[in-house]
Amino acid sequence: MITPQRRGPRPDVSRHRRWPRLAVAALLATVLAGCASILGGESDPTTIYSPDPRPVLDPALPTVSWQLALGSTSGARTVDSYRIAVRPTPGEIQVYRGASWARTPGEMLQSTVLRALEDSGKIASVARQGTGVAADYRLVIDLRRFEADYAGNAVPAATIEFNAKLIHGVDQAIVASRTFLQTQPATGTDVPQVVAAFDRALGNVSGELAAWVLVSGDEHQRQAHPRITR
Numbered sequence: 001m002i003t004p005q006r007r008g009p010r011p012d013v014s015r016h017r018r019w020p021r022l023a024v025a026a027l028l029a030t031v032l033a034g035c036a037s038i039l040g041g042e043s044d045p046t047t048i049y050s051p052d053p054r055p056v057l058d059p060a061l062p063t064v065s066w067q068l069a070l071g072s073t074s075g076a077r078t079v080d081s082y083r084i085a086v087r088p089t090p091g092e093i094q095v096y097r098g099a100s101w102a103r104t105p106g107e108m109l110q111s112t113v114l115r116a117l118e119d120s121g122k123i124a125s126v127a128r129q130g131t132g133v134a135a136d137y138r139l140v141i142d143l144r145r146f147e148a149d150y151a152g153n154a155v156p157a158a159t160i161e162f163n164a165k166l167i168h169g170v171d172q173a174i175v176a177s178r179t180f181l182q183t184q185p186a187t188g189t190d191v192p193q194v195v196a197a198f199d200r201a202l203g204n205v206s207g208e209l210a211a212w213v214l215v216s217g218d219e220h221q222r223q224a225h226p227r228i229t230r
Contacts, residue, residue, distance in 0.1 A: 049084070049195045050102035053112055053203025057120040061211055062218040067125040069135035069169075070114055073106030073162075075143030080106045084191070085147040086156060093147070099191045105146035109162070112206035113139075113213075122214055137175065137217050138167045148186065148194045157185040158197035160205050166216050176216035180205050 073080065082104060083095040101108070110128070117126045127133040142163045148156035160182045166175045182205035186197040 045098060047099050047191070048102050049099065049191075051108060051195065051199040051202055053199050053206065054119075055112065055116045055203045055207030055210065057116060057122060057207060057210055057214075061120070061122055061214050063122045064214055064218050064221070065124050066136035066217060066221065067127075067133055068117070068123060068213065068217070069127060069129040069131075069133055069138045070110050071129045071138055071140040073110055073141040073143050075106055075146075075162075079146055080104050080143050084194070086194075087147050087149045087151075087159075089150070096148075096191050096194075099195075105160075106141070106143050108202060109141065109143065109160075109206060109209075112202055113210050116206055116210040117213070120210070134169075136169050137213075138169060139213060140165050140167065148197075149183075153185075155186050155189055156194060156197075157183045158194065158201040159183050160198075160201050164209055164212070166213060166220075168220065175220045176212070178212060180209060182208070 078085065078093060082100045084099050084101060086094050086096055088094060103111070114126060114128070117123050125133060125135075127135075129135075129138065143161075144163065145159050145161035147159055149159040150156045161180065163177065163179045165177045167173065168175050182201045184197040184201040184204070186194045
């Protein structure tokens with residue numbers, strides 16, 4: 001004879017099955033939080049910097065009657081980036097964590113040159129390419145370096161290097177070409193001190209570029225039209 005077994009309360013199987021799922025979810029959340037920290041997520045707030053130099057051109061520079069278009073600046077992705085690049089040793093590029101530019105280096109350079117030429121009153125018209133201006137000349141820039149370079153020193157120097165070409169609008173001939181290099185040592189290693197050095201470097205090199213554009217275009221006009229005088 002089989003004695004019937006007493007049925008007690010059934011165990012809560014669904015509750016016990018939830019524990020492995022909860023453990024996996026907790027582990028996944030921990031892993032994702034670690035990834036966010038490494039990649040600069042919510043746990044790593046970013047400070048955005050926006051240098052705004054105002055170069056003033058030499059009044060002795062020529063006043064020109066032609067119009068200029070500023071083409072978009074080209075550069076490698078590691079150079080023309082929102083991340084602030086630093087070169088701790090030769091051949092090594094890193095970025096400052098928790099800091100970025102408000103605009104790319106190419107945009108900053110173009111805007112600063114545009115403002116310098118506009119504020120100088122030395123040119124008939126200057127605008128970005130694509131705005132509908134029938135330009136006599138076009139300026140194109142190949143950005144090579146925009147980085148904080150230690151170069152074996154205790155503090156880095158804001159380093160900006162690029163090649164500029166002035167192109168005649170009629171025949172697309174290169175009127176002038178020049179490589180610019182500007183370095184400005186920072187007063188310390190903190191990011192705000194480095195950014196201040198970039199502000200000075202950007203102002204200086206943009207002023208040099210604007211002056212070069214005026215002189216180069218003026219010389220080309222004089223060679224093409226010898227009778228033209230200031």
